[in-house]
Every structure is written in structure tokens, then in C-alpha cells.
Amino acid sequence: MSQPSTGKNTARVLQSSCGEWRSIDVPSCSTKSSNTNSSPKRGNPPDDIVDYAFPKKQLKVHMTDRTNSVTVNRRSVHNSCPMPWFGMDIGGTLVKLVYFEPHNPSPSNNFSQVQTLEEIEFFLKNNETCRKGGGGKDTHLKIKNIYIHGNLGTLHFFHFPTSEMDMFLQSAKSKGMSLLPCTACATGGGAYKFESAFKKEVNMDIHKFDEMDSLLRGIHYIDANYQEECYYFENPVDDKFCEKKVFDFSSPYPYLVVNIGSGVSILSVYAPDCYKRVTGSSLGGGTFLGLCSLLTGCETFEQAIALAEKGESTKVDKLVKDIYGGDYPRFNLQGDTVASSFGNMTCQERRSLVSREDLARATLVTITNNIGSIARMCAVNEGMEHVVFVGNFLRVNPISMKLLAYAMDFWSNGTLKALFLEHEGYFGAVGCVVQLLET
Numbered sequence: 001m002s003q004p005s006t007g008k009n010t011a012r013v014l015q016s017s018c019g020e021w022r023s024i025d026v027p028s029c030s031t032k033s034s035n036t037n038s039s040p041k042r043g044n045p046p047d048d049i050v051d052y053a054f055p056k057k058q059l060k061v062h063m064t065d066r067t068n069s070v071t072v073n074r075r076s077v078h079n080s081c082p083m084p085w086f087g088m089d090i091g092g093t094l095v096k097l098v099y100f101e102p103h104n105p106s107p108s109n110n111f112s113q114v115q116t117l118e119e120i121e122f123f124l125k126n127n128e129t130c131r132k133g134g135g136g137k138d139t140h141l142k143i144k145n146i147y148i149h150g151n152l153g154t155l156h157f158f159h160f161p162t163s164e165m166d167m168f169l170q171s172a173k174s175k176g177m178s179l180l181p182c183t184a185c186a187t188g189g190g191a192y193k194f195e196s197a198f199k200k201e202v203n204m205d206i207h208k209f210d211e212m213d214s215l216l217r218g219i220h221y222i223d224a225n226y227q228e229e230c231y232y233f234e235n236p237v238d239d240k241f242c243e244k245k246v247f248d249f250s251s252p253y254p255y256l257v258v259n260i261g262s263g264v265s266i267l268s269v270y271a272p273d274c275y276k277r278v279t280g281s282s283l284g285g286g287t288f289l290g291l292c293s294l295l296t297g298c299e300t301f302e303q304a305i306a307l308a309e310k311g312e313s314t315k316v317d318k319l320v321k322d323i324y325g326g327d328y329p330r331f332n333l334q335g336d337t338v339a340s341s342f343g344n345m346t347c348q349e350r351r352s353l354v355s356r357e358d359l360a361r362a363t364l365v366t367i368t369n370n371i372g373s374i375a376r377m378c379a380v381n382e383g384m385e386h387v388v389f390v391g392n393f394l395r396v397n398p399i400s401m402k403l404l405a406y407a408m409d410f411w412s413n414g415t416l417k418a419l420f421l422e423h424e425g426y427f428g429a430v431g432c433v434v435q436l437l438e439t
């Protein structure tokens with residue numbers, strides 16, 4: 001297979017760099033904290049929940065060590081947010097919805113909590129708009145036996161296209177959803193864009209949270225509560241020997257997060273509550289799907305990926321060997337390296353030889369390599385060894401994951417490791433729910 005492109009995108013990266021510091025309200029957050037052992041504990045023993053959703057100032061917590069870990073008494077449950085709890089990440093392309101089903105609904109309103117959940121579940125499952133564009137419940141991601149704010153329950157995962165949001169609200173209104181008691185919090189751009197529509201259509205005040213804060217809260221929360229969340233690929237481009245392996249994410253700091261949604265955001269994370277947004281790129285998952293739809297006529301992300309699986313990008317891209325006749329050894333550029341993405345498509349004859357599958361594959365490889373190249377440069381600049389890739393661009397998309405794994409390893413001579421998370425696109429929505437009681 002072709003090699004990832006080299007750092008052709010340097011200028012773009014530097015231009016879009018903003019490097020604004022964000023630090024959540026926790027003391028002694030050093031800007032360049034080293035790899036201290038400040039990670040959440042795994043598992044959830046009954047009397048020792050480690051819950052990063054609670055800031056020190058609002059709840060009675062005590063510091064367990066010098067690295068800002070906070071231990072929360074499980075009885076400090078907030079009663080002003082009626083269950084069931086819903087967290088939404090309303091992104092540029094998809095609405096990610098998580099909801100918490102308590103195993104022991106509070107006795108006082110036992111019936112209404114259960115009934116409310118059943119009614120909302122029925123609505124989500126049977127609503128036309130929720131099923132559009134491959135939307136629906138991600139049953140395989142469900143987490144049983146998780147504690148949120150001291151309550152044991154199950155976390156459910158659901159997604160649908162953001163383009164259906166208005167229809168979704170209309171439909172929720174017509175089915176009487178506004179009358180059901182529950183608490184909804186939201187993040188992503190849509191939390192702001194649709195805030196007034198929520199109020200107008202379903203008379204709901206949503207609790208808004210920043211999407212980067214939520215993303216990190218979600219990552220740390222899920223990782224602390226769900227074994228085997230984090231993984232990497234060994235031998236990523238060798239189909240025979242490629243293996244998915246669990247990575248111990250219990251001491252992750254510092255690390256880089258690359259969130260590949262419609263666009264791309266890159267964050268340096270130094271401690272549980274201390275990070276900065278390093279840069280971003282407008283060439284993300286939306287670009288892939290947009291270009292692929294134009295070039296192949298595909299209708300959905302799943303179709304685009306299915307086409308890409310059968311195509312060859314080397315028919316579309318111009319390789320170093322197409323230009324040099326072989327390697328360019330002086331600068332260690334192998335003949336199979338992509339010299340120019342889509343570079344062969346300037347020629348009519350070559351255009352007539354490529355299929356929709358080849359175009360889909362080339363689009364996927366181009367976008368993925370560009371993100372990999374930016375991520376690698378950020379990791380080098382920031383002195384990071386671990387790069388965590390998240391976002392729904394990676395959904396049902398092992399091609400990109402393996403390419404990113406290979407690219408990180410190859411271009412860093414093995415010093416950088418690409419990591420992935422099972423609940424790839426849902427961390428913002430989870431992070432909202434765990435932040436709920438801070439408001």
C-alpha cells in the first residue's frame with residue numbers, strides 16, 4: 001500500500017494554529033505537567049468512585065493526591081436534576097445522544113422514571129427522523145453497571161443526523177415528549193444553535209457545556225469506568241498479522257487528542273482538567289463525505305466506506321515513483337509514497353481508468369493522511385508520545401484507523417503511538433452528563 005504523505009501541509013497547520021489555553025477550575029494545574037500518575041482509578045468499587053465531573057468548589061470532595069484526583073462521596077447525589085438524564089452532542093453532522101437508565105430508580109417516583117425512559121426509548125426507536133442517514137441505537141456500545149453521580153445504571157448510545165434536528169423537535173412536540181420529566185444537557189455547536197428551538201418546540205431548558213471540556217470529561221470518565229476502552233493496532237498494514245490490542249490508559253498524561261468530526265480539533269491534554277486546543281483543520285470527516293458524495297454519487301457514510309474498501313488509491317494519486325521512476329533516496333522518500341494526492345487525475349486518460357471505488361479510497365486516504373500529518377507535527381511540537389484519535393469519522397472505518405496507526409509509527413520512527421477508543425464519537429455527550437451537577 002502507499003505510504004502516508006510527508007509533511008506537505010505544514011503551511012496550513014501553522015496558519016490555523018491558535019494555541020489558546022483552557023484550564024478547568026482545578027488548582028495547581030501546571031501548564032506542562034509531566035507524566036505524573038494522575039489518572040482516574042479503574043473500576044468502580046462501591047465506596048470509592050472517582051468522578052471527575054465534580055469540581056472541588058461545589059461538592060464535598062477531598063484531594064487524594066497532589067495531582068488533582070478528586071474522590072467523591074457517592075451519597076452526594078443531586079436531586080434537582082430529575083432522572084432520566086440525557087446528554088446530547090449536537091455536532092456539525094451528527095447528534096450523539098446518551099441516556100442513563102438507573103438500575104434502582106428512586107422509590108418516590110419509581111414509576112414515572114421507568115415510564116419516562118420507556119416512552120422516550122420508544123420515541124427514539126420508532127421515529128423516522130432518528131433512523132435517517134444510518135441513525136439509530138448503537139447497542140454494541142451500551143455500558144452496563146456504570147456509576148454516574150453515585151447512581152448505578154446503564155448508559156445507552158444513540159445517534160441521528162443533525163440535519164434532522166428541526167424535524168426531531170417537531171416530532172417530539174407532537175408526541176408529547178415535552179411533558180415528560182427528565183434533564184437534558186447539550187454540547188457541540190448545536191447546543192447554541194438549537195437552544196431557542198428546544199425552548200420553543202418542547203419547552204425545554206437545556207444545560208449547555210463547552211464541547212472540548214465535555215469531550216475530555218467524557219474520555220476520562222469512560223476510560224475510568226470501562227475496561228478495554230482504549231486500544232491500538234499492532235502491524236496495522238499487514239492484514240495477516242494486524243492485531244487490535246488493549247492499551248492501559250491509566251497514566252495517559254500528557255497526550256494529544258485528535259477529534260475527527262465534521263472538522264478536526266487537536267487538543268494537548270496535560271492533566272485531567274488541564275488542556276489547550278493546539279489547532280484545528282477544516283479538512284475532516286465532513287470533507288471526506290462531501291468530496292466522496294460529489295465524486296462517487298454515494299448517499300451515506302456507510303456507502304462511502306464500503307466503496308473505499310474495494311478501491312485503490314494509487315490509481316488516483318501520483319506517487320514518488322511516478323515522478324522519479326523509483327525512490328528519492330536523498331530525502332528518504334520511497335517510491336510508494338504519495339507525492340501528490342489526486343495528482344494522476346489531471347490526465348484525461350488516467351481519469352478514464354479509475355472507478356468510483358478508487359475515487360472513494362483516494363478521498364479517504366487523502367483526508368486521513370492529511371490529518372495524520374497534522375497530528376504528527378502537533379505531537380512533535382508538543383512533545384507528546386501518545387495520540388488519541390476520536391470522532392465519528394473513525395466509525396466503521398478501520399482503513400483510516402490503521403492508516404493513522406501506521407503513519408504515526410512510520411513517520412516518527414516508532415516514537416509516536418496512535419490510540420483509539422471504543423466509544424469513538426460519544427465522549428462529548430457523555431461528558432455533558434457527568435458535568436451536569438456542576439451547574
Ligand SMILES: Nc1ncnc2c1ncn2[C@@H]1O[C@H](COP(=O)(O)OP(=O)(O)O)[C@@H](O)[C@H]1O
Nearest residue numbers: 091092093094134261262285286301391392393
Ligand atoms: N451515519 C453517519 N452519517 C454521517 N456522517 C457519518 C456517519 N457515521 C460516521 N460519519 C462521519 O463522521 C463525521 C461526523 O463525526 P462527528 O464526530 O459526529 O462530528 P460532528 O460533531 O461534527 O457531527 C462525518 O463527517 C462523517 O465523516
Ligand SMILES: CC(C)(COP(=O)(O)O)[C@@H](O)C(=O)NCCC(=O)O
Nearest residue numbers: 091092261262263264265280281282
Ligand atoms: C468548529 C468545530 C470545533 C466544530 O466541531 P465538529 O462539529 O466538527 O465536531 C470543528 O469543526 C473545528 O475545529 N474545525 C476546524 C477549525 C479550524 O480550522 O481550526
